[in-house]
Amino acid sequence: MKLLLLGATGLVGGRALQLALSNDAFSEVIAPTRTPLAAHARLVNPVASRLEDLVQACIAHRPDAVVCALGTTQAKAGSKEAFRHVDHELPVAFAQAAHAAGVGTFVIVTAMGASDSSLFFYPRTKGEVERDVRAIGFRSLTICRPSLIGGERHEERRAEGMALTWARRLGPVLPARWRVNPAAAIAAALLDAAIAAKPGCHFISSDAMH
Template sequence: MKLLLLGATGLVGSRTLALALSGNVFSEVIAPTRRPLPPRDGLVNPVASGLETLVTASMSYEPDAVICALGTTQAKAGSKEAFRQVDYELPLIFAGAAHSAGVNTFAIVTAMGASAESMSFYYRTKGEVEKGIREIGFQSLSICRPSLIGGERNEARTMEGAALTLFRVLAPVLPKKLRINSADAIAAALIDAVIAAKPGCRYIHSQEMA
């Protein structure tokens, strides 16, 4: 089984890559990135400064399933337009190309609270990408909606770090759905979802990964 993994340099994506390469389910993991990844057995790593230019190259490896862990913040991206390009446009470009190439199984990480009708630009964008990918028509679609994501990041996120600290302190009294989801748990849920490839659209909620 060949897996196309988007977002392999991020927190969840890097954990997903490590997990996918550590087992014997995937014969190959295709991970297009903007900067090269360390070479590993079973890893195919197309590299370009613009991921949208790697769509055709990625599909040429004939993946059987796609996991999309692309994601950023408006602060890191620099603008709403740049954020939307990473969190909305790129996932839909790759999803459409994958479906056209005959890929039937897709899994994506969005966020708890994602809604196309949200007043929040962040959650509205997450809801809109969910809607767009549902409309593509994958036989098996898994939408992972974590709460705050725990794990060591390559970049500092001050506001998110403060929220994580608060959530850890309050963990004993918080509802399960509001507890921190570790990047490892999210990665495992994504891997399990594409291996099982259950028909239809399935949501994986935060409490299932707590």
Template sequence: MKLLLLGATGLVGSRTLALALADDVFSEVIAPTRRPLAPNDWLVNPVGESLERLVPNLMSYRPDAVICALGTTRAIAGSKEAFRYVDYELPVAIGKMAHAAGVARYAIVTAMGASTRSMSFYYRTKGEVERDIRKIGFPSLAICKPSLIDGERNEKRKAEGAGLALLRVLGPALPRKFRVNPADAIAASLIDAVITGKAGCRWIYSEEMS
């Protein structure tokens, strides 16, 4: 199976890349990035200044499945528009291209609080990407909805850092769905979802990844 992985340099994406390259199920992993990744015999690594410049050619690699681990914050992106571009427009656009090219399996990471009716721009955007990815019509779709994600990031997210510290302390006393989700567990869920390819839309909730 050929896998197209989006967001391979992020917290979840980097773990997903490592798992995919170590799994014999995948004959090839296509991971477009802005900076070159470490070479690997099973890795195809298109490099460009921005992902959108690489998008038109991604289907030429003929992937069998797509995992979307793209994600940022408004603070890091610099504006609402830039955040929405990464977390909504790119996942949907690539999803439509993949579906048109005959890709049957798609998995994406959103968030536990995602809702189209949320007052939060972040969670509302996550809800909208869930809604519109479902409309595309993939035979097998997995939507991972983690709580706060635990792991070492390349960039600092102050609000998330404070929340993670608190949840690590309170974790044993909290219901499972409110505990932090290790990036490795989320990555494993994404990999399993595209390998098994269960029909329809599968929701993977926080308590399944704690």
């Protein structure tokens, strides 16, 4: 199958790219990025400074499924508007184009506590992207809601790093849903969902990704 992978330079997306390229279930991985990825025989890597400019080029490769691991922080993005562009507008734009082209399977990472009625900006944005992707009407939709994501990042996230440190220390006494989710476990869950393509809308909670 052909896989369109969004967010391949991120922590979870990068792990998903590695796993997909080593899995014979995927004949081709289309991964649009702002900076070039290392070449691979089964990798198609459209590059542009704005990912929204690559939507149609990616869909032209006729993927069978989409895995969306796009995500940033407000601090890195620089503003609420820029954060929302990455975490809401881009996923919805790719999802709409994919569905219109006949793609039946969409898998996305959001966050534990995502809710479009939240009083807080981050979980509300995650809840809104869930709501808007669900409204598109994919035959198979899987939404992964991890807790804190563990793994080696290229950039420093100080607040998140402190939270991860405490979560790891308290791991043995924390409920399973609050424990750190390894990026590799999340990536594997995303790819498994894309391959299975179960009809309907399904949620994968944080306690199922350890």
